[in-house]
Amino acid sequence: xxxxxxxxxxxxxxxxxxxxxxxxxxxxxxxxxxxxxxxxxxxxxxxxxxxxxxxxxxxxxxxxxxxxxxxxxxxxxxxxxxxxxxxxxxxxxxxxxxxxxxxxxxxxxxxxxxxxxxxxxxxxxxxxxxxxxxxxxxxxxxxxxxxxxxxxxxxxxxxxxxxxxxxxxxxxxxxxxxxxxxxxxxxxxxxxxxxxxxxxxxxxxxxxxx
Ligand code: URA
Numbered sequence: 001x002x003x004x005x006x007x008x009x010x011x012x013x014x015x016x017x018x019x020x021x022x023x024x025x026x027x028x029x030x031x032x033x034x035x036x037x038x039x040x041x042x043x044x045x046x047x048x049x050x051x052x053x054x055x056x057x058x059x060x061x062x063x064x065x066x067x068x069x070x071x072x073x074x075x076x077x078x079x080x081x082x083x084x085x086x087x088x089x090x091x092x093x094x095x096x097x098x099x100x101x102x103x104x105x106x107x108x109x110x111x112x113x114x115x116x117x118x119x120x121x122x123x124x125x126x127x128x129x130x131x132x133x134x135x136x137x138x139x140x141x142x143x144x145x146x147x148x149x150x151x152x153x154x155x156x157x158x159x160x161x162x163x164x165x166x167x168x169x170x171x172x173x174x175x176x177x178x179x180x181x182x183x184x185x186x187x188x189x190x191x192x193x194x195x196x197x198x199x200x201x202x203x204x205x206x207x208x209x210x
Contacts, residue, residue: 001170002179011183019199028205036086043155043181070094075129076101076142079203083129101138108193110138122150131202133161134193136168143173153177162189
């Protein structure tokens with residue numbers, strides 16, 4: 001597993017505003033989008049490209065275009081949905097699939113309640129969006145799901161992570177080509193499975209209490 005933790009003052013600044021419990025949902029949503037765009041820049045560093053010929057106004061040259069099949073972006077519902085705009089802004093030609101996962105708040109075990117993905121992910125690079133890497137259970141299950149369908153490599157973008165979650169993803173996806181791109185690594189998980197200091201429940205802060 002490859003691990004990249006953002007080390008940039010703009011990321012830390014935006015994260016500090018996100019963490020503040022007084023930040024309203026409208027600001028929270030806008031900042032998540034901006035943060036994801038910054039993280040997506042790093043996450044797509046190894047995206048597959050193919051050469052193209054170009055004629056500039058001055059001369060013939062060569063460049064690159066994103067290779068086929070295009071990258072697949074997979075937000076994990078519900079909170080990952082808040083990250084989608086920030087990602088597709090940077091990679092507009094990406095396709096988007098959806099995975100709905102929920103964790104049982106007592107056992108902290110993930111279950112899949114919705115899935116809308118291509119059957120065949122052969123040769124696909126996949127980018128999973130999940131803001132909070134807490135226990136790592138649902139993210140690992142989502143990553144494994146994509147590999148089962150044939151994905152070649154999977155990069156997960158998370159805004160915050162707990163060390164326990166990173167270790168779990170490393171253990172549960174061993175032998176797979178997995179990259180984690182994180183805004184920050186926090187201190188620990190509390191007894192309720194929340195990241196400390198964290199930012200609270202990302203889904204609730206994006207979409208209100210349901
Ligand atoms: N999910 C969240 O939204 N927040 C946490 O701190 C942990 C999991």
